[in-house]
Amino acid sequence: MDPVELRTEADAVLAELVGDPGGTARLREDQWQAVEALVRDHRRALVVQRTGWGKSAVYFVATALLRRRGAGPTVIVSPLLALMRNQVEAAERAGIRARTINSANPEEWDTIQEEVERGETDVLLVSPERLNSVDFRAQMLPRLAATTGLLVVDEAHCISDWGHDFRPDYRRLRAMLADLAPGVPVLATTATANARVTADVAEQLGTGAGEALVLRGSLERESLRLGVVELPDAAHRLAWLAEHLDELPGSGIIYTLTVAAAEEATAFLRQRGFKVASYTGRTENADRLQAESDLKDNRVKALVATSALGMGFDKPDLGFVVHLGSPSSPIAYYQQVGRAGRGVEHADVLMLPGKEDEAIWRYFADTAFPPEAQVRQTLASLADAGRPLSVPALEAAVDLRRTRLETMLKVLDVDGAVRRVKGGWESTGQPWAYDTERYAWVARQRAAERQAMRDYVSTSECRMEFLRRQLDDQGAVPCGRCDNCAGDWVGSSVSADALTGAEKELDRPGVEVEPRRMWPTGMPALGIDLKGRIPAKEQCSTGRALGRLSDIGWGNRLRPLLAEGAPDGPVPDDVLRAAVAVLADWARSPGGWASPGPDAAARPVGVVAVPSLSRPQLVGSLAQGIAGIGRLPFLGTLTSTDPSGAHTARRSNSAQRLRSLSGAFAVSADLAGALAESSGPVLLVDDMTDSGWTLAVAARLLRQAGCQEVLPLVLAAAG
Known part of the structure; x- marks a missing residue:
């Protein structure tokens, strides 16, 4: 295979891929080195290059060249649907027929499999979760391993236990690598691998096929200007966005740490007249597609997103990335900011860290391998x-x-x-x-990453150099562009009007609390005769909470109040007022007891408290305060039959939580009498809800004692 002729053919494919047939498009030398290794030498290669380097060009060009020489289809393992959609569009431009198998298109799997077997598909993109599907592993994976012409592992850091985004589904690739026919080239790509991850992935690629070729380039991003804006609280951060969003170039992404924060920020920015859309794990697939399209076509100023919008989103002219809160990993942060400035000369990257970041890190940190x-x-x-x-x-x-x-x-x-x-x-x-x-090392690595993010915020050194060092980029030098190198280019001041608007948005309390409808599986095996659907006459109704602990508004106020070890005491006046406001909004909502029309619910006739061993003053004063302000009788508190407090111990899943609550409460004779005299719904008051089983168990007891309806009201929902 003549290398000069092959290079000419490869450049022609690239021109078609980028929409410039017959033009001047040429692979860079490092891209060509990877293509040549795959097509001419049938090697296994690991490419570690920054976002925007052109990794997808390498495997699409290699696919076209290999298919022309009779090779089987390319199999690309990609982690996110957004990545797959972009890649399919890119492949079609070069006449490469690509299909995907993922959780969003199960109705197409049989047809796609037939197309692959008939040789009508050049590229098959597979989500890593398919590798753990019984049917896929038993039926399709062996055929793919036997016929694949090129295997591409995108985001290859996920193979490694040491990677920041370890996914066990990816480890299935180790078996597929071993089962490939001799001489089948393999390409692994990533933009976020430090030296240890690079060595680990390269070792796995090289198994049985000689030493893998490793092509590692500089992670410098000349187009990015990094900065940190430290502000006193969440209201100031939202106000800052409202003041400065129009000053940021083009359109971009505003990342938040939680779904709740994304929804709060989206609502506020829309109120201030900005065209923005929310993109989170709760966003429906059709809405995600629309949001991606709106951002690509600049119909919105920004997507306000969680990490659900992560690897693979491709908009070359993305002008900015703002983080409303600090991610817990510099590697994840580098990957997210790498979405910006891929096809423009200048892009702004700003972090607005918050005091609540560490609490949110802890909340989501329970992912270590179990004891x-x-x-x-x-x-x-x-x-x-x-x-x-x-x-x-x-x-x-x-x-x-x-x-x-x-x-x-x-x-x-x-x-x-x-x-x-x-x-x-x-x-x-x-x-x-x-x-x-190994598990202890991973835990230490996660702790080191969190410390690195603290250091990133406080460092007076070059921020790009700092991030590159975190990824073991040996060529890291000061960038000359970031706020530490060249000085601040955005201020931290906000107007009184914007701040008042942000405070008003964050002060608005009230989120729905969905009730439990089904008992957990396996309770009879624990000696508890509960299974199937909870009878309607024993359920609680949809309730309300002031906020979620993951909120940047009420969550920030409630976390210190409800933190483990926080002192007990009467409910603060502002919290009580907010609870009363939630009740008022609830009453006026459609179907609420103060809403007009014949479908209005019955007004609550009393208040009952859940017994609390850790915060009895807080819960008791909240319940009695609501009763007094609402002119409702305080009917009493459920009796705790578990003075040891075993039922309050943290439980990780529903079955274990319900087991600990079984028999933990009772309805006293006095409370039963009060319920009998009060015909109608009651408000059930507690400090917080996590799994929802405390409310479900308490409501069942009250319903069995004759209560017509139970309306839960809590300060905080954990999710």
């Missing part, structure tokens, strides 16, 4: 069952949240200790060792 005792308990439960167990069934035996339990099972699956089958999970009976050293 050995819980892992062994899971393995024993599967071994003793003698049949597959679903994740909900396992929750009755293992006190882990569902997402963490599922992640642990995927790791055990790859390690060979369990396997996923029809109906759930089963034990393989294979020996398994708990790698204490």
Whole structure:
């Protein structure tokens, strides 16, 4: 294969890919080196290059060249749907037929599989979650491994346990790498790998195929101007956005740490006249597509997004990225800011850190691999069952949240200790060792990343150099553009009008609290005869909370009040007033007891408190304060039958939480009498709700005692 002719052919494919057929487009030397290694030498290569370098051009050009030479289709493993959509569009420009298999198009899977078998598909993009699907692994994965002409692992840092975004589904690729036919080239790409991750991924790629080629470039982003704006509180940060958003170039992304913060910021900016859209894990798929399209076509000034808008979103002319709160990892931060300035000379990147950031980090930090005792308990439960167990069934035996339990099972699956089958999970009976050293190292790494983000905010040195050093970029030097190198280019002042508007938005209390409708799976196995749907006559109604603990408004006020170890005391006056305001809004809402029309609900006839061992003054004064202001009788407090407080211990999943609450409360004779004399709904008051099971258990008792309806009111919802 003549390298000169191959280079000419490769450049022609690139010209078609970028929409410049017959033009002057040429692969850069480092891109050509990767293409040549794949097509001519059939090597395995790892490309670590900054966002916007052109990694997708490498694998699309290589695909076209390999397909012309009779190779099978390229399989690209990509983590996000946004990435897949962009890549399919890019491939079509070069005449490359691409299809995707992911959770959003299951109805197309059979058709796509037939197209692949007929040779009608050049590129198949697969989400990593498909690699852990029983049917996909059993039926399609072996065929792909046997016929693939090129395997591309995008965001390859996810393969490594040491990567910032470790995903156990990606570890399935280790098996696929081993099963590939001899001579099949493999390309792994990432923009966010430090030296340890790079070495780990390269070692896995090289297994059975000689040493992998590693192409690592500079992570400098000449177009980015980095800065930090420190402001006193959330209201000032929202006001700053309203004051300065129009000054930022073009359109961009405003990242927040939580869904609640994204929704709050979106609502406020819209009130101030900005065209913005929210993009979070709660956003429906159709709305995500519309939001992406609106941003790409500059119909909105910004998307206010969580990390749901992350890897792979492609808008070359993105003019700015603002972080409303600091991410917990410099690697994740670099990746997100890398969305900006890919096709423009200048882009602004600003961080607005908040005092609540650390609390939010802690809230989302419960992702470490579980302690050995819980892992062994899971393995024993599967071994003793003698049949597959679903994740909900396992929750009755293992006190882990569902997402963490599922992640642990995927790791055990790859390690060979369990396997996923029809109906759930089963034990393989294979020996398994708990790698204490590895898990402890990962935990230390996460702690070091959080400290690095604190240092990023406070450093007086070059910010781009700081980030590049965090990714072990050996060529890191001062950029000359950031606020520390060249001075501040945006002020921190906000107008009184903008600040008043932001404070008003954040002061608005009230979020809905959805009730539990179904009992957790597996309760009979715990000796508790509850299963299926909770009878309607035993349910509580949709309730209200002042705010979520993840809010940047009321969440910031409630977190110190409800923090573990915080002193107990009477409810603060401003909190009580806010609770009364929530009740007033609730009453006036459609169907509320103060709303007009025949469908209005019955007015509450009394207030009942949930017993609290840690904050009895807070809950008691809240309940009695609401009763007094609302001119409702305070009917009493449920009796706690668990003076040890065992039911208050934190539980990770629904089954274990409900088990701890079983029999923890009772309705006293006095309360039962008061309920009998008060025909109508009652307000059930507590300090906070997390899983929702305390409210469900308390409401069931009240309904069984004759209460017609239970309306929960709490200070905070944990989610």
